[in-house]
Amino acid sequence: MCGIFGCLLEDGHAAKVILEGLKKLEYRGYDSVGIATLDARGIHVKKDKGKIAEVEARLSLSSLPGNLGIGHTRWATHGAPSQVNAHPHTDCTGAIAVVHNGVIENFMQLRSELEGRGHKFKSATDTEVIAHLVEEGIARGLPFLKAVIEAVKVIDGSYAIAVISVKEPDTIICARKESPLVIGIGDRTLYCASDIPAILPYTRKVAVIEDGEVVVLSKAGFKILKLDGTPVSRAPFIVQWSAEEAERGGYPHFMLKEIFEQPLAIKNTLRVPKVYLKLSSTILSDSKRLFLVAAGTSYHAGLAASYMLSSLAHISSTPVIASEFISLCNNTIDEETVVLAISQSGETADTLSAVRCAKEQGAKILSITNVVGSSITRLSDIYICTQAGPEVGVAATKTFTTQLTTLALLAIHVSMDRGLLTTSEAQELLDNLHKVPGFVDRTLKETEPLVKKVSDLYCNKNSFYFLGRGISVATALEGALKLKEISYIHAEGYPAGESKHGPIALIEDGFPCVFVAPPDETRANIVGNIMEMMARGAHIIALASEDDKEIEELSTHFLPMPREVYKYFTPIVYITPLQLLAYYSAVTLGYDPDKPRNLAKSVTVL
Ligand code: M6R
Numbered sequence: 001m002c003g004i005f006g007c008l009l010e011d012g013h014a015a016k017v018i019l020e021g022l023k024k025l026e027y028r029g030y031d032s033v034g035i036a037t038l039d040a041r042g043i044h045v046k047k048d049k050g051k052i053a054e055v056e057a058r059l060s061l062s063s064l065p066g067n068l069g070i071g072h073t074r075w076a077t078h079g080a081p082s083q084v085n086a087h088p089h090t091d092c093t094g095a096i097a098v099v100h101n102g103v104i105e106n107f108m109q110l111r112s113e114l115e116g117r118g119h120k121f122k123s124a125t126d127t128e129v130i131a132h133l134v135e136e137g138i139a140r141g142l143p144f145l146k147a148v149i150e151a152v153k154v155i156d157g158s159y160a161i162a163v164i165s166v167k168e169p170d171t172i173i174c175a176r177k178e179s180p181l182v183i184g185i186g187d188r189t190l191y192c193a194s195d196i197p198a199i200l201p202y203t204r205k206v207a208v209i210e211d212g213e214v215v216v217l218s219k220a221g222f223k224i225l226k227l228d229g230t231p232v233s234r235a236p237f238i239v240q241w242s243a244e245e246a247e248r249g250g251y252p253h254f255m256l257k258e259i260f261e262q263p264l265a266i267k268n269t270l271r272v273p274k275v276y277l278k279l280s281s282t283i284l285s286d287s288k289r290l291f292l293v294a295a296g297t298s299y300h301a302g303l304a305a306s307y308m309l310s311s312l313a314h315i316s317s318t319p320v321i322a323s324e325f326i327s328l329c330n331n332t333i334d335e336e337t338v339v340l341a342i343s344q345s346g347e348t349a350d351t352l353s354a355v356r357c358a359k360e361q362g363a364k365i366l367s368i369t370n371v372v373g374s375s376i377t378r379l380s381d382i383y384i385c386t387q388a389g390p391e392v393g394v395a396a397t398k399t400f401t402t403q404l405t406t407l408a409l410l411a412i413h414v415s416m417d418r419g420l421l422t423t424s425e426a427q428e429l430l431d432n433l434h435k436v437p438g439f440v441d442r443t444l445k446e447t448e449p450l451v452k453k454v455s456d457l458y459c460n461k462n463s464f465y466f467l468g469r470g471i472s473v474a475t476a477l478e479g480a481l482k483l484k485e486i487s488y489i490h491a492e493g494y495p496a497g498e499s500k501h502g503p504i505a506l507i508e509d510g511f512p513c514v515f516v517a518p519p520d521e522t523r524a525n526i527v528g529n530i531m532e533m534m535a536r537g538a539h540i541i542a543l544a545s546e547d548d549k550e551i552e553e554l555s556t557h558f559l560p561m562p563r564e565v566y567k568y569f570t571p572i573v574y575i576t577p578l579q580l581l582a583y584y585s586a587v588t589l590g591y592d593p594d595k596p597r598n599l600a601k602s603v604t605v606l
Pocket of ligand 1: 297343394397602603
């Protein structure tokens with residue numbers, strides 16, 4: 001996730017306006033920043049690694065000349081945060097500049113074709129291919145607009161782009177597919193941006209650009225077209241939100257916004273280049289000992305992954321809470337050990353210390369993180385980045401489901417590489433995984449009103465149990481963690497089979513027990529566990545397949561889940577109503593879910 005901003009002023013200083021716009025977008029990424037403006041002398045670019053304020057203080061981005069320009073605040077996906085990888089990117093001649101938010105899946109192939117035709121690349125980013133593709137179009141004699149359209153037609157993946165060219169010095173061309181893009185219409189001024197809050201200080205008149213559309217911003221106004229050139233008529237609307245509400249996309253809290261961003265975050269995460277999966281799969285297959293090391297929510301992702309790896313890839317792994325890793329595993333690490341570290345921030349001190357300890361003893365380090373350039377990525381032999389975008393709420397939500405998505409992809413690839421799945425079996429699983437964004441979307445919409453009711457009824461209880469079996473133990477543990485950290489209600493996650501060995505003693509009339517009960521091989525036993533709890537007066541809140549009439553009848557409250565989710569992907573979908581349960585309980589109790597007491601987004605102490 002990155003932020004893009006562009007403006008075309010009647011006269012005046014575009015760079016100053018762009019800088020202010022980028023500040024509003026900094027929540028979308030902040031590892032590097034850059035601006036390109038255009039005047040009679042050509043394109044001027046300033047960019048560097050660092051936060052906007054730091055780079056502005058160093059380079060004075062806002063002093064760039066010209067009344068038209070584009071800017072970018074970056075959240076690295078391809079290529080580490082650095083001066084050359086910062087946007088805008090230019091073509092070979094410096095006559096075209098591009099900013100981009102999204103992921104270009106086929107960039108390696110496009111880059112090698114472009115290099116084969118003599119183009120010189122300066123960065124390691126996927127974005128730079130766009131500048132060179134537009135350059136080729138213009139060199140072939142195409143008008144600027146046509147050159148941009150031809151370029152985006154060959155791109156697979158997601159993008160919101162803004163492009164400028166000396167060929168048409170009064171024009172910005174934008175295009176969108178699966179990454180957000182809005183335009184703002186001022187008084188003889190035009191803006192483009194990744195979201196509305198960036199534009200609000202200048203105008204409340206906005207038009208939202210849809211997938212597959214291109215926009216031309218020029219002195220003549222704005223024009224929206226489809227990729228085949230058909231004009232689109234779109235009446236702008238007047239934004240009624242306050243600036244503060246607009247930053248949260250109209251949601252009352254970042255946590256809720258991030259919960260609802262999960263379908264898109266998962267979709268973007270599924271775009272991981274196959275080469276990373278291949279390399280990671282080889283490391284996992286060759287390991288003699290595999291530890292899955294993480295803290296908090298990320299540990300729950302690791303726990304779920306241990307079920308995926310053992311069932312799908314026949315690989316035994318030990319999930320270890322990062323702060324316990326050295327005490328538990330220190331004497332068992334050698335060159336044949338692999339540590340798969342999972343951390344959204346990539347900065348958690350416990351996880352880093354485990355990774356350093358393992359690395360010193362020769363272990364290979366593989367990591368999954370949401371932050372390129374974080375400490376964990378620098379210590380890793382190979383890392384895969386989830387594409388959740390920055391998570392502002394302290395509670396991990398979209399970073400958890402994107403970690404699970406990456407781990408599921410990895411388990412499928414290891415299984416294929418070990419010859420345990422035929423191509424068609426693997427394809428069937430991948431097809432199901434690609435449907436998960438849709439399952440999550442449906443689940444959130446269908447369960448939200450039911451969850452609100454449950455939270456109203458039970459948020460004054462002192463205690464909750466969350467129970468599951470098999471891979472759903474991870475979902476149960478995460479559901480309990482979410483509830484306790486956000487609503488301060490005591491909640492325990494347990495393997496359901498273990499509940500009769502102690503926890504059941506606490507059950508009394510009306511005690512809320514959440515059962516995570518997907519239709520897998522654990523279902524029959526979990527029905528038995530539900531009965532045991534009911535017999536002692538517990539109220540059963542069950543998450544089970546929408547067609548599971550038996551569990552529905554046993555439940556006090558039933559949360560129907562999509563029937564088609566493959567059993568090892570259920571944590572990605574089933575956790576989402578539990579995130580909502582934590583959220584609505586906190587809000588009903590009057591707590592701020594974005595900033596729970598005593599917690600920090602990134603825990604950098606041991
Ligand atoms: O950044 P990390 O994934 O390494 O963070 C680990 C935990 O601190 C984190 O998952 C924490 O448990 C969550 N914020 C809880 O929602």
